[in-house]
Amino acid sequence: MRSYSPDLTPPWKRPGRQAVPEVPAEPDLVVEEVATGYCGAVIGCEAGTVTLEDRFGKRRVFPLAPRGFLLEGSVVTLVRPARSPAAPARTASGSVAVPGTRARVARAGRIYVEGRHDAELVERVWGDDLRIEGVVVEYLEGVDDLPAVVAEFAPGPDARLGVLVDHLVPGSKESRIAASVTGPDVLVVGHPYIDVWAAVKPSSLGIGAWPAVPRGQDWKTGVCRALGWPERTGAAWQHILSRVHSYRDLEPALLGRVEELIDFVTAPPGDGNG
Template sequence: MNDRYGYGSDVLATDWRAPRGGRAQQVAAERGLVVEDVDTGWCGAVVGVERAGGMQVVHLEDRRGRRKGFPLGPGFLVDGRPVVLTRPEDRESSTRLAQARQAAARTASGSVRVGGSPARVASGSRIWVEGRHDAELVEKVWGDDLRVEGVVVEMLDGVDDLASLIRGFAPTRDRRLGILVDHLVPGTKETRIVQQAERVSPWVRILGHPYVDVWQSVKPSRLGREAWPVIERGRSWKHGVLAELGWPHRSQTDVALGWKRILSTVRSYSDLEPTLLASVEELIDFVTVPPPHEE
C-alpha cells in the first residue's frame, strides 16, 4: 500500500491521538527544576512545594527573582515536553524506605543480619563483664551476633579476685574466656590485677577501656555534649555525672534510670567510642574463631 502520509501500514498500531509534543510524563518537582506553565507562559525554577487552600501548590521563581504559585499536577513543560509535576517527597520516601531496609539488614554492631537463623545453643566459651551496665550495653549492640555464635555474656561483681575466678572456670582451647575490664589504664589497681590473672591460662584474653565507667564509652554527643563531665576525686562518679547533667541523682534508683536514659541514646556501634568497640570485637573473635595456627 502506498504510504502517502507516513502513517505506516497500520494507522491503529500507533498512538494517533497523542499530542504533538508527546504524552505528559510524571516528574518530581525537585528544587531547582526549571519548568514552564503552559497556560501563562511563566517560566521559573522550583523553589518549593506546599499544601495551601486544600491543594498542593508548586512555587516557581523566574530569572528576576519573582515568585508565583501554581497547582501541582499537569499543565507544565520541561525542555518543551509536557510533564505532570508530583511531590518530591514521593521519591524521598522511596529513598528513606530503601535506607531503612538496608539498615534492617544489619545488626547494631554493623554485622550482616542472619535472617531466619535460630539462636545457637550456648557454647562453652564465655565473655565476662564487670557489671550490669556493661552487660546491657554489650547486649544492645552485639546481642544479635552473640546469639548467632552461642556466646553467653556473664556479669562479674568486680575484678578483685579475678585470677581465682579464672581458675574456677578452667578455660581450654575449646572453652575460652574473654573478659572486659573497666578503667584499664597503666598504673591502676585494675592493671595489676589483670597482669596477674593473665598468667593463669593461655585461653583467656583480658581487654578493657580507659574510662572510669562504661557510661563514658557512649559518645557524649549522644547527650548533646562535647565531653563527659569531670568529677573530682572522692565524689561518686555516677551520682556526680547525673548531677552535672541536671538529672535526678540522689538514689540508686536515680542512677539506674539515668543509665537507662543514656543507653536509650545508643542506636548502633557508631554511637560508642572506638576503644570499647575494638576491645569487644577482639574478645568476640577470640572466643568464637580459633587463630589459624591453632586449628
C-alpha cells in the first residue's frame, strides 16, 4: 500500500518551495484562485483583497495570499498595483490648480464685459485664474458706454484694458464702437452670440439647441417662452449658470476670447498687441 504524507498542503504552498513571480492585480487580468478553482477577471483590488468576476458576472472576493493564484497555469502571487501619480488638480478653466496660492494684489489692468451675466459666467469658469493673476473683471451695463469708460480708464502699457463684447460681428453697432476705441493698450474681442446665454452649450442644459427668437422680440424672454420656462429671465439665468461647471460647458468661440483677454492684460509691458 502506498504511503501518503499527512501534509495536505499543495506543493506550491509548502516551505522551501521555489519562489514565484509577483503579478500586479491589474483590471481585466484573468486568474484562477488555487484553493477553490474559481476563475475570473480582476475588477478591483483593495488593501489585502482582490475581487474577481467570472464569465457569468458573479463576483467573489479573495485575500491576496502568497502563491494564491494561477495565471495561465503557473502559480503567482497577486499584489496590489502601484498607484499611478495623481493627475494635477485643475481649475474650472482647465488650468493647473495651485493649492494654497494667495490672490495677487489687483493689477492696474482690467477686463470689462458687457453685463452682469457675462461677469458671472467669467467668474464661474476663470475666477481662480483671475485671482491668481490679480485681474479684476467689471461690467459696462451695455456697449454704448464703452468709449466713455475707455477715456476715463486711460489705458497704458502698465494698465491694459481688455473688453469682451457680445455679438461682435462685421457691420454691427458693436463692431463700430469696438473699432473706435481699439489701440495698443486696449483689446476689444467678442463672440458671435446675441447674448452670453448662448455661449453655454445646449447639451449642458439638456436641450437640443438654443431656440430661434423672432426679430423684434426680447431674446431672453423669447428663449424662456420657447423652452417652456417661466418668463423670469433672472431665474432662468441662475438655472443656466448652475449647469456650468467648467470650460467644457462653454462654446469654443467664448473660451478663446476670454483666454486672449487674460493673456493681453497680464502680459509684461511691450508684449501686447500694439
